[in-house]
Amino acid sequence: MSDTIVIFGASGDLTSRKLIPALFQLFLKGRLPQEARIVGVSRSDFTHQKWRDLLSQSTRQYVGDQFNETAWSEFANRIFYHPGDITNSESFSALAKLLAEIETTESSSRIYYLSTMPQLYAEAIKQLGAAGLADDRHGSRRVIIEKPFGTDLKTAQRLNDSIHDVFREDQIYRIDHYLGKETVQNIFALRFANSIFEPLWNRRYVDHVQITVAEEVVVGRRGGYYDESGVLRDMFQNHLLQLLMITAMEPPARYDANLVRDEKVKVLHCIRKMVGGDFANQTFRGQYEGYLSEEGVPEESETATFAALKLYCDNWRWKDVPFYLRSGKGMSCRTTQIVIQFKQVPHILFGAKMREPLGNRLVIQVQPAEGIQLHFETKVPDSDMKTRTSTLDFSFQNQAGEADLPDAYQRLLLDAINGDASLFARSDEVELAWGIIDPIIAAWDSPAAPELHRYATGYWGPSEISDWMQEQGREWFDVCPVLN
Ligand SMILES: NC(=O)c1ccc[n+]([C@@H]2O[C@H](COP(=O)([O-])OP(=O)(O)OC[C@H]3O[C@@H](n4cnc5c(N)ncnc54)[C@H](OP(=O)(O)O)[C@@H]3O)[C@@H](O)[C@H]2O)c1
Structure with a gap:
């Protein structure tokens, strides 16, 4: 053969x-x-x-x-x-x-x-x-x-229909190269090959989840293309929702393409629909200063180059735990990270001597410093009973004798050759993802669109986004790759 x-x-x-x-x-x-x-x-x-x-x-x-x-x-x-x-x-x-x-x-x-x-x-x-x-x-x-697979739900459905006229679903491999990254696959291992994380991975212990895909680069010469797309289509419908699905999904019965994707799809089904004022309260958009002068960008473009969304997954595991998704161009650094922010301890034992702990945090670095970091409180040596945050680090690059991490396309091409579609998007997944993003795009295109915040490049997006988070009693994990 x-x-x-x-x-x-x-x-x-x-x-x-x-x-x-x-x-x-x-x-x-x-x-x-x-x-x-x-x-x-x-x-x-x-x-x-x-x-x-x-x-x-x-x-x-x-x-x-x-x-x-x-x-x-x-x-x-x-x-x-x-x-x-x-x-x-x-x-x-x-x-x-x-x-x-x-x-x-x-x-x-x-x-x-x-x-x-x-x-x-x-x-x-x-x-x-x-x-x-x-x-x-x-x-x-x-x-x-x-990618991109369609530009909205309708075009994605039309494309699925045209493909299904010729190929069966099991012959179709829709790429999201994020799924080919070792660290993304490592989330499966972290969650489902360990017994110590999964019991904590729920609304009882998790305060919120942050998923960030930050790009340091600006649009540059891709202005014409980018202006049609904007950050929601470019990053959220695919990469950010994929990371959300893998973070929030239930364990599949077996590591099998359809069973894995069944569980991912259930996450999209549980995303709470936004209505009325939710678009103003749970979505945030920004545009970097200088975007309007990029080649191919119309003078008065309102295209967002930064967005943050607060999504809820209404199921037994995650009810009322916010998932904050954000992505932008012209940010401080290039980083993709998932932060599981655990709740604070219920009772502070050491009174005024102990600073108020932030709660434990698990940081999964997807790129460019692939690895995992656990933040926890330790006693400051030679202090009364003061505490400070310490970390336990795991870095893929530092694993002795391990070869360089393969590029995502190696894994994805090999899987397609071997007929394993676990790391590829299924038609229902793509359509459901558009079904989440489309109403936000429509709200942003409407007269009731939330304000478009301008931001200087080289930071973590508009300054108002930090205030937005603080008003909710939380803070962004604005740290460039933490692992050496
Ligand atoms: N580049 C990336 O890093 C990247 C990342 C993620 C996704 N993608 C996606 O991957 C796809 C390819 O991207 P790209 O950056 O490689 O685009 P590209 O550099 O513009 O290449 C387009 C290719 O299509 C060929 N082509 C155009 N019209 C054709 C026609 N009528 N018949 C046959 N071939 C035709 C072009 O060759 P001729 O002009 O010689 O025909 C060229 O080889 C796009 O869907 C893009 O969204 C790209």
Whole structure:
């Protein structure tokens, strides 16, 4: 059985920066199937050799010291290029011919990776179906779809419908590369392979949860694209809600794609719907100073580059525990972190001598300093009975003898090759996520939209967001990566 990965968007940024380096690294580790072939498709007029040469340069740049000339030559022999236009049916019949030529065995497993403009996803799927390339009688046929998946609930539903016309749900792999990150998967291990955290992981002990995806960069030259999207579509509908689902979900009966996703979906079902004044009280939006001068951004744009949401998950475990989600561009540093803030002790034993403890905190650093930090109170040595916060740190990077953490795309590509969809979004998940974000976008587009707070870059968003949190008796964990 041969395995072929067909990448639509061969000449694009994602292919050269992530997909080919990830496939090459899997090859170096001996994890790519023996008979694996890679076929790139885009309109650019390359030959097989020209594309291999371009990829050799870019892969060398992205994998650094791991680049190995001999291994690359062997890997490059498996790479083919097909000049083709997704909107042209002849390109697909020619692609079918090429695949038949290079696949050495009668049956073959194929993955079609749509790494092209989102407007072309439905068309590419339709053409694959029409050319008979989705027919899985002689081997599996899977399709990987990049983000964004729709721009709202309606477009996501339409896209799901078009894909389901050609592929069954079990053949569809919707990417959210956050799920491929080691630290995100480690949340499963932390929660479900330990007995000491899970008993505390509920409304009885947890005061609130903070999930932050902060970017230091500003929009830059992506202004035209970003202004259409804004932070809610760009970050919340996918990454932040994925992190929320994994943090809040119940343990599945088995680590199985559908059972895991069933539990994640239940979290989205329990998110309390916002009505009336909730949009003003539970959502917060900001725009960095200078955004309006970015290339491609309309002069009077009200697009939010920062947002914070306060969500509730109405179930037995989480009732009335706020989940604060925030994300922004032009922030102090790049960090993705989940903070489980535990409640304070019920009674302060050491009276006035003990400063008021903040309560224990578990900080899960997703990137760039992958690891976990537990905050707890200890006695200040040689003091009467003063306390201070100390930490226990676990850093993935410091694990002796452990190789560098693999890029998320390695894990996701390998899972798709092996037919494991646990770390990919299911259709109901994507639609429910839009169902949470759409009403907020609509409220922000309405005359009753909450104020758009301007903020200087290089901090943690608008200063008012700290006041907002303080009014609720809480504070943000505004700390750049805490693990060395
Ligand atoms: N880049 C990233 O870091 C990143 C991260 C997350 C998600 N994504 C998603 O991944 C996808 C690809 O992103 P990208 O940054 O790689 O985009 P890109 O650099 O603009 O590449 C787009 C690709 O699509 C090809 N293409 C355009 N029209 C075509 C047509 N009619 N027929 C065949 N091929 C066509 C282009 O090649 P030709 O012009 O040669 O045809 C090019 O190879 C997007 O959906 C994006 O949202 C990207």
